[in-house]
Amino acid sequence: MKNDLLYNQLRSVFGNVLVASKDSSIVIEGGVCTSVSTKLNKKPYAIRSYGEQYRVNCPFCVTMPPYTPDTGHHLWISYVYNTDIVYNGEVINFGWAPAKCYRRDCLSKLSNKKELFTLIQQAGKNQTITISDEDTVDKNEIPEIPFPPYIALTDSAVPAYVHEYLEKRGVTAAELQKDWGAVLGFTDFYKNPALVFPIYQRNAYVSWQARYIGDNIETFKDGTPKPKYYIPKNSKKSWMLYNMDRAKYHSPGVLVEGIFDCIKVGEAGVAMFGKKPSEYQCRILSSLFGNSTLVWIPDENDPDSVLTATQTAEQLMRSKLMRDVRVVRLPYGDPGTFKRSELWEIIKSGL
Numbered sequence: 001m002k003n004d005l006l007y008n009q010l011r012s013v014f015g016n017v018l019v020a021s022k023d024s025s026i027v028i029e030g031g032v033c034t035s036v037s038t039k040l041n042k043k044p045y046a047i048r049s050y051g052e053q054y055r056v057n058c059p060f061c062v063t064m065p066p067y068t069p070d071t072g073h074h075l076w077i078s079y080v081y082n083t084d085i086v087y088n089g090e091v092i093n094f095g096w097a098p099a100k101c102y103r104r105d106c107l108s109k110l111s112n113k114k115e116l117f118t119l120i121q122q123a124g125k126n127q128t129i130t131i132s133d134e135d136t137v138d139k140n141e142i143p144e145i146p147f148p149p150y151i152a153l154t155d156s157a158v159p160a161y162v163h164e165y166l167e168k169r170g171v172t173a174a175e176l177q178k179d180w181g182a183v184l185g186f187t188d189f190y191k192n193p194a195l196v197f198p199i200y201q202r203n204a205y206v207s208w209q210a211r212y213i214g215d216n217i218e219t220f221k222d223g224t225p226k227p228k229y230y231i232p233k234n235s236k237k238s239w240m241l242y243n244m245d246r247a248k249y250h251s252p253g254v255l256v257e258g259i260f261d262c263i264k265v266g267e268a269g270v271a272m273f274g275k276k277p278s279e280y281q282c283r284i285l286s287s288l289f290g291n292s293t294l295v296w297i298p299d300e301n302d303p304d305s306v307l308t309a310t311q312t313a314e315q316l317m318r319s320k321l322m323r324d325v326r327v328v329r330l331p332y333g334d335p336g337t338f339k340r341s342e343l344w345e346i347i348k349s350g351l
């Protein structure tokens with residue numbers, strides 16, 4: 001736990017507090033000065049990722065139209081809320097800014113912001129604690145993966161066979177573009193253009209994955225077939241969970257293997273780019289769904305995938321990383337072969 005004092009203050013005010021992204025640090029941008037000139041037009045510090053957050057039922061949702069109480073713990077408060085942190089040798093305090101109501105954006109009203117601040121301050125008898133934030137993640141640790149050249153999927157220059165392929169997979173170009181940011185990309189890996197999906201994590205672009213279009217897969221020079229999916233070499237695949245920024249607001253979250261599976265699930269889906277989550281991915285899953293429910297759908301074509309899901313789900317619950325992981329079995333195939341409505345009927349029958 002990053003800030004016990006704040007956590008206890010929130011408990012005394014709100015009762016039930018859920019913890020999200022447990023033990024992860026905020027990520028700060030800007031404010032780094034290397035010379036006098038940069039010091040002069042120094043940019044203010046900004047938070048790129050809020051790190052560990054405490055979730056409570058938003059007290060302001062009843063004062064905002066349509067005036068119904070929040071029951072989903074939509075008010076998220078970062079562990080650095082009104083807390084001094086040491087960064088680059090400087091003490092920074094972001095005050096009451098690192099908090100947000102994800103239901104009605106109640107804290108965009110200044111009076112609500114002030115009220116929340118007072119509410120928590122009173123519970124904590126005006127104490128302040130200092131957290132040294134030496135372990136703040138430096139964005140330089142994440143390698144920059146350049147995005148390939150592309151055209152929009154809805155561009156009239158997109159060949160007809162692309163649309164035919166998408167139709168066969170039960171999706172449309174417009175949907176992939178609007179909901180998932182997919183494009184027709186020109187990669188170094190395939191000769192033909194491929195479907196390219198950008199990957200975002202904690203609201204920052206981290207990498208991309210390409211899906212070859214059609215069944216007539218290209219071959220390498222030695223004649224061996226290329227894989228259907230390609231992810232750039234420097235990508236930290238074991239760090240990534242596709243669609244986690246959106247899925248975290250859903251319960252249950254739905255864990256699947258690939259991007260296409262995730263698209264079929266919809267907003268609640270997360271893809272791990274393989275059949276077994278890495279230790280780091282397990283920690284992210286724990287922070288996102290540890291207190292709620294995670295549904296895990298393995299690929300029924302692959303007995304090893306089913307076995308891995310069953311065993312890992314048990315381990316996650318035994319180790320208390322996750323409270324509730326359900327392995328939901330499909331009648332056949334992977335989630336990518338089903339319609340969204342069919343998938344959700346299967347998911348609901350497993351809850």
Ligand SMILES: [Zn+2]
Nearest residue numbers: 058061101106
């Ligand atoms: Zn609210």
